[in-house]
Amino acid sequence: GAVVSQHPSRVICKSGTSVKIECRSLDFQATTMFWYRQFPKQSLMLMATSNEGSKATYEQGVEKDKFLINHASLTLSTLTVTSAHPEDSSFYICSAQKYAGQGWTEAFFGQGTRLTVV
Amino acid sequence: GENVEQHPSTLSVQEGDSAVIKCTYSDSASNYFPWYKQELGKRPQLIIDIRSNVGEKKDQRIAVTLNKTAKHFSLHITETQPEDSAVYFCAAQDTGFQKLVFGTGTRLLVSP
Numbered sequence: 001g002a003v004v005s006q007h008p009s010r011v012i013c014k015s016g017t018s019v020k021i022e023c024r025s026l027d028f029q030a031t032t033m034f035w036y037r038q039f040p041k042q043s044l045m046l047m048a049t050s051n052e053g054s055k056a057t058y059e060q061g062v063e064k065d066k067f068l069i070n071h072a073s074l075t076l077s078t079l080t081v082t083s084a085h086p087e088d089s090s091f092y093i094c095s096a097q098k099y100a101g102q103g104w105t106e107a108f109f110g111q112g113t114r115l116t117v118v
Numbered sequence: 119g120e121n122v123e124q125h126p127s128t129l130s131v132q133e134g135d136s137a138v139i140k141c142t143y144s145d146s147a148s149n150y151f152p153w154y155k156q157e158l159g160k161r162p163q164l165i166i167d168i169r170s171n172v173g174e175k176k177d178q179r180i181a182v183t184l185n186k187t188a189k190h191f192s193l194h195i196t197e198t199q200p201e202d203s204a205v206y207f208c209a210a211q212d213t214g215f216q217k218l219v220f221g222t223g224t225r226l227l228v229s230p
Contacts, residue, residue, distance in 0.1 A: 043207060043222045044207065044220045095218055109163075111160070112159075
């Protein structure tokens with residue numbers, strides 16, 4: 001397997017402030033990283049695709065100015081929730097793609113960040 | 119883009135019974151189909167996957183089958199145990215951007 005570390009695991013912030021979430025691949029270089037959002041008892045909804053050194057590709061309906069993604073290296077991607085509001089409260093999970101040989105890749109997930117905006 | 123449907127949304131079985139979860143996908147170009155198990159508040163854990171060049175794969179009590187013609191794949195769990203209780207997600211991988219599109223999830227409850 002491979003290890004993906006996401007930090008923080010929980011964060012509570014005041015409405016109007018910004019929160020940064022880090023996603024690191026600890027023992028491999030990720031070809032691509034993805035950010036998901038998961039509401040209670042629902043599936044993982046892809047927010048954006050992040051590639052090192054280039055702008056993130058956002059899914060339809062995701063505000064790129066609100067959810068800022070920076071992919072500084074092959075092992076680190078960050079998601080910043082700007083001017084957070086209570087409706088941004090959710091479980092955010094990142095995943096990192098690892099090359100598995102023969103043209104295939106596998107996805108490994110971070111432990112997730114539970115964001116609560118009060 | 120890819121769309122993945124998953125059924126059933128909830129599944130209750132007795133310990134020792136088998137459980138089957140089914141998914142369909144829309145993009146015939148998708149070529150990788152993983153299954154994840156997610157416990158409450160935890161990250162999804164890959165339990166088995168299958169690629170488009172095979173029709174079936176088995177790992178102890180877990181098996182996955184793929185029918186590319188019909189564009190559906192299924193997860194089979196035999197001899198279920200209470201610790202199998204969790205939410206299971208299927209996914210299909212986009213060949214171009216390699217992003218995973220997830221099904222809506224199945225909440226499996228295994229009663230002792």
